[in-house]
Amino acid sequence: MKQYILTLDLGTTSIRAMLFNKNSEICAMEQKEFTQFFPNPGWVEQDAEEIWKVTQTLVAGLLVNHKLDLDDVASIGITNQRETAVLWDKETGLPIYHAIVWQSTQTNEICEKLIEQGYEQMVKSKTGLPINSYFSASKIKWMFDHVEEAKKLADENKLLFGTIDTWILWKLTGNHATDYSNASRTMLYNIFEKKWDIELLQLFQIPESVLPEVKDTSGLFGVTNKEAFFQHEIPITALVGDQQASLYGHGCFDKGIVKNTYGTGCFMLMNTKQTPVISKSGLLTTIAWGMNGTIDYAIEGSIFVAGSAVQWLRDSLQMIQNAAESEQYAKQIENNNGVYLVPAFVGLGSPYWDQDAKGAILGLTRGSGKAEIVRATLESIAYQTRDVLEVMIQECECDLKELRVDGGAVMNELLMQFQSDILNVSIDVAKHQETTALGAAYLSGLASGFWASQEDILKYRQVQRQYQPQMNQKNREYYYEQWKKAVKTVMMFK
Ligand SMILES: Nc1ncnc2c1ncn2[C@@H]1O[C@H](COP(=O)(O)OP(=O)(O)O)[C@@H](O)[C@H]1O
Numbered sequence: 001m002k003q004y005i006l007t008l009d010l011g012t013t014s015i016r017a018m019l020f021n022k023n024s025e026i027c028a029m030e031q032k033e034f035t036q037f038f039p040n041p042g043w044v045e046q047d048a049e050e051i052w053k054v055t056q057t058l059v060a061g062l063l064v065n066h067k068l069d070l071d072d073v074a075s076i077g078i079t080n081q082r083e084t085a086v087l088w089d090k091e092t093g094l095p096i097y098h099a100i101v102w103q104s105t106q107t108n109e110i111c112e113k114l115i116e117q118g119y120e121q122m123v124k125s126k127t128g129l130p131i132n133s134y135f136s137a138s139k140i141k142w143m144f145d146h147v148e149e150a151k152k153l154a155d156e157n158k159l160l161f162g163t164i165d166t167w168i169l170w171k172l173t174g175n176h177a178t179d180y181s182n183a184s185r186t187m188l189y190n191i192f193e194k195k196w197d198i199e200l201l202q203l204f205q206i207p208e209s210v211l212p213e214v215k216d217t218s219g220l221f222g223v224t225n226k227e228a229f230f231q232h233e234i235p236i237t238a239l240v241g242d243q244q245a246s247l248y249g250h251g252c253f254d255k256g257i258v259k260n261t262y263g264t265g266c267f268m269l270m271n272t273k274q275t276p277v278i279s280k281s282g283l284l285t286t287i288a289w290g291m292n293g294t295i296d297y298a299i300e301g302s303i304f305v306a307g308s309a310v311q312w313l314r315d316s317l318q319m320i321q322n323a324a325e326s327e328q329y330a331k332q333i334e335n336n337n338g339v340y341l342v343p344a345f346v347g348l349g350s351p352y353w354d355q356d357a358k359g360a361i362l363g364l365t366r367g368s369g370k371a372e373i374v375r376a377t378l379e380s381i382a383y384q385t386r387d388v389l390e391v392m393i394q395e396c397e398c399d400l401k402e403l404r405v406d407g408g409a410v411m412n413e414l415l416m417q418f419q420s421d422i423l424n425v426s427i428d429v430a431k432h433q434e435t436t437a438l439g440a441a442y443l444s445g446l447a448s449g450f451w452a453s454q455e456d457i458l459k460y461r462q463v464q465r466q467y468q469p470q471m472n473q474k475n476r477e478y479y480y481e482q483w484k485k486a487v488k489t490v491m492m493f494k
C-alpha cells in the first residue's frame, strides 16, 4: 500500500519537498532557499535551471535524510509561485533568459502603453485581470523584445513557455502542460471561454505554439521519467497555483469562505464556485481549480508586499535580526504613536493597482524610533488586508465572521491580534502551517485515489488558534482612516 503523497512547493523564495500521509500529516520535509537576482531597481529574476536543480536536491534529501522509498509514493502534487514566466529551448532544455518573477516591474512600460491605448476593458473582460506587470503576458513579450534568439526559436517551433509548474512538469516528464489555476494568471487565457485567447496573443505578440496545454488541476499530468527522477515512474496528478492550493488546503470548498495567506505578499481568496464575480473595485477574478471538468472561480486580492517588508527591516534597514524579533520591538509600544508605513516597494496591488507608487513612512516625530517603524511595518500588513476585505465583502454582498489564515507571518501574535482588531472578525490560524502544500497534496491524492472525496478531507481541518477582536470601534476606525490618508499621500507622490 502506498503511504505518501509527495508535494513540491515551488515558492517565491524557497522550495519545499514534503511527504504527507493519509491523516494529512507531514512525515518529512526538505527546504532550501534559492537565488534572487535584482539586476535593476524593481526587477526581480530567478534562474529556472537552479529551481530545477534545487527541486532534485530536495527530493534526494528525502531519500537520504528520511530514508524515503519512492515506491511508497502514490502520486506527486506540484504547487508554485504564480505568474513567474520562463521561456526555454525544447532541444537544449535550457531557459533562454532568467525567469521573470511576478514581483518584477521591468515590464511596467509595456503595460502603461496598453492602458494608454485603451485595452484595459477588453483584457479584463476576457481574463478578469487589470493590465499590470504582475501577470505573465508582458513578461513573455519583454523576453521576445529583448532576447535575440526568442523569435528565431519560436519560428522554428523550438520555444516553450511555462510558469514554474509547467517548467518543472516538463523537466520531470517531458510533457508541456499547465492547469486552469495557473493559466488564469497569465493574462493570455480567457477564463470564461476556457481557452488561450487569440486576440490577447496578438496584442502581446506571442505565438500560440509556445503555450502549454491547459488541464484540470486535479488529474493526470504525466509520469516522471526514470532518468529525471531517481529511476522511478510516479504519476503527477496535480498542478496548482500556490494561493489556490492554500484555498483548497483550508477546505474553502463552499461559496463565500475566505482565506488569507501571509507570506512574501498577502493573497486573499474567496471561493465563488461556478459564478465568476467581476470586480469593479480592484479585485481579480481568477480560476480556483478545475476538477472533473468543472471550474470553480475565486475572487482575489493580491497584496505585493507583506512578509517581505519584514525582510526589508531585517536585511536593508538591519533593524531586526530575524522576522520573529519584529514582534518584540512592536510590543514595546502600546500603539503606533501616529506612525504609518506604506510598503509600496513594487507599486501597489489590490485594490489600488498603482504600479508607480513608492513606499513611505508618515507621521514621524523626534520621539519615533525603531519600535514605531517596526510596528508600523507589521500594522501595514493588517491595513492592506482590510483594504482588500472591505472591497471583497462589498462586491460579494456577504458578511464575514471568520478569516482562515496561514503563511509564515501568522506566527506573529501581535500582528494576528491587530488583524482581528482592525477587521473586527475572528482570525482562525490553521493548525497546518503548510496549508499550500497540503492543498496540493489533497488535489493530487484525490486524483490518484489516495483520498476518497472532499468530505473525507474536511475531517482533517483543524484550527490551531483563534484571535477575537478586542479593539473598540472608535479606535478601529480612527487608525484605519489614518492609514487611508497615508495611502492617498503615497499615491499622490510621483
Ligand atoms: N514572526 C514573524 N513575524 C512577521 N513576519 C514573519 C514572521 N515569520 C516569518 N515572517 C515572514 O513570512 C515570510 C515567509 O513566509 P512563507 O509563508 O514561507 O512565505 P513564501 O511562501 O512567500 O516564501 C517572510 O517574508 C517573513 O518575513
Ligand SMILES: O=P(O)(O)OC[C@H](O)CO
Residues within 6 Å of the ligand: 010, 011, 012, 013, 080, 081, 082, 083, 102, 241, 242, 243, 263, 264, 265
Ligand atoms: O510564493 P508565494 O507564497 O510568495 O506566492 C506568490 C504568489 O503566487 C504570487 O501570485
